[in-house]
Amino acid sequence: MADELLQSAHYFGAVYPFGRDSLAPAVSGETPLRKLVVAAIAAVSLAAAGPATAPAQPPVGATVAKSCSSGWKHAVVGGAHKCLRRGQFCARRYDRQYHRYGFHCHRRDVRGNYHLT
Numbered sequence: 708m709a710d711e712l713l714q715s716a717h718y719f720g721a722v723y724p725f726g727r728d729s730l731a732p733a734v735s736g737e738t739p740l741r742k743l744v745v746a747a748i749a750a751v752s753l754a755a756a757g758p759a760t761a762p763a764q765p766p767v768g769a770t771v772a773k774s775c776s777s778g779w780k781h782a783v784v785g786g787a788h789k790c791l792r793r794g795q796f797c798a799r800r801y802d803r804q805y806h807r808y809g810f811h812c813h814r815r816d817v818r819g820n821y822h823l824t
Contacts, residue, residue: 778792779791782807784805794822798821799821
């Protein structure tokens with residue numbers, strides 16, 4: 708009877724994860740259930756060890772862009788991410804960099820402070 712079940716299971720494409728003889732108790736005293744439990748424990752321990760070996764740092768090319776509110780323009784000026792808007796204080800030495808974003812740094816107030824126009 709058992710051979711007929713094995714043959715029909717094999718005919719229908721049954722998968723034997725521990726071999727074809729795993730349905731019957733082994734000579735060493737291990738049951739199929741015990742083999743399954745040991746395999747499950749091994750799989751869980753390997754899965755838990757996997758993330759520990761993953762790189763802890765993001766890739767070199769990954770950067771987070773600064774988000775600016777509406778009405779502001781994101782820019783990189785002097786190596787720093789800035790949100791620019793007309794009337795903001797500016798540094799005259801970065802005037803060429805402001806030009807990339809459509810702004811100019813010109814003297815605007817009586818105290819001599821520069822503002823974006």
